[in-house]
Amino acid sequence: MKKGCDKISHLVSDAFDRKLSWLERIEVKIHLSMCSLCRSYANNIGVMHDIFSYIRHSDESGSTRLSQASKHKIKQILKEECDDKS
Amino acid sequence: MTEAMNADAWLNEHGDYLYRFALSKVHDDELAADMVQEALLAAWRGKSRFKGDSTLRTWLVSILKHKIIDHIRKDIRQRKISDALENDPSSHFFSESGEWQTNPRTWHDNPEQCCDDLKFRLVLKECLTRLPEKQRRVFELRELADEDTDTICKACDVTSTNLHVLMYRARLSLQACLQKHWFGGAST
Numbered sequence: 001m002k003k004g005c006d007k008i009s010h011l012v013s014d015a016f017d018r019k020l021s022w023l024e025r026i027e028v029k030i031h032l033s034m035c036s037l038c039r040s041y042a043n044n045i046g047v048m049h050d051i052f053s054y055i056r057h058s059d060e061s062g063s064t065r066l067s068q069a070s071k072h073k074i075k076q077i078l079k080e081e082c083d084d085k086s
Numbered sequence: 087m088t089e090a091m092n093a094d095a096w097l098n099e100h101g102d103y104l105y106r107f108a109l110s111k112v113h114d115d116e117l118a119a120d121m122v123q124e125a126l127l128a129a130w131r132g133k134s135r136f137k138g139d140s141t142l143r144t145w146l147v148s149i150l151k152h153k154i155i156d157h158i159r160k161d162i163r164q165r166k167i168s169d170a171l172e173n174d175p176s177s178h179f180f181s182e183s184g185e186w187q188t189n190p191r192t193w194h195d196n197p198e199q200c201c202d203d204l205k206f207r208l209v210l211k212e213c214l215t216r217l218p219e220k221q222r223r224v225f226e227l228r229e230l231a232d233e234d235t236d237t238i239c240k241a242c243d244v245t246s247t248n249l250h251v252l253m254y255r256a257r258l259s260l261q262a263c264l265q266k267h268w269f270g271g272a273s274t
């Protein structure tokens with residue numbers, strides 16, 4: 001059975017989150033070879049995926065710091081915890 | 087006394103990194119700082135469990151991750167955020183016979199440049215905000231927090247099939263929103 005663009009675009013999305021079955025991969029491949037709209041969509045959600053992974057890394061390696069007030073508060077709480085124990 | 091100094095050293099050496107990590111997942115300064123506090127406290131209480139087979143930072147991050155997931159799970163339960171499965175956008179994107187109604191156009195932009203472009207980041211944020219909440223939570227945990235699907239299913243109380251449906255809908259909507267407001271736009 002030939003699948004429509006709605007089904008294929010779902011599979012293209014799933015491929016980012018689970019391993020497609022052999023049959024599903026073939027279906028996607030054949031459909032993409034014939035359908036330029038689904039090819040565009042597949043390209044675009046790939047671009048989106050890459051953008052998010054860049055964002056993830058730039059957020060984690062940035063220079064944002066804990067505010068002094070938060071640091072102070074955390075210090076206080078850790079200190080209380082240590083004092084309780086002794 | 088030496089113990090107290092150790093806890094301080096954890097905060098001084100890893101606090102900022104943990105904070106950035108939390109912030110990139112929860113997008114809320116105050117909440118991120120609270121998460122760091124809870125994680126450090128839990129780490130301190132459980133410090134005998136730190137075996138030294140990973141680095142201290144890796145260990146602290148794994149505790150922080152648990153705290154974040156835990157927070158999201160509680161938040162979703164408490165506010166009874168529904169499955170949002172009734173929010174099905176596919177009729178908007180596809181005809182009844184399953185053909186595209188809003189045609190995707192191929193984006194040729196460089197992902198790294200997009201990430202560095204503050205104007206793009208604003209548009210992206212706006213597009214994410216428009217998603218139904220559960221879709222957005224699941225999508226952000228997957229794409230921004232890079233969590234595995236099992237963890238997300240547990241945190242958000244969804245089956246893996248639901249997760250795939252929510253991710254699909256989020257991608258469809260985001261793709262259309264970004265195309266309209268950034269990549270392609272004005273000509274539509």
Ligand SMILES: [Zn+2]
Binds near residue numbers: 005031035036037
């Ligand atoms: Zn198609």
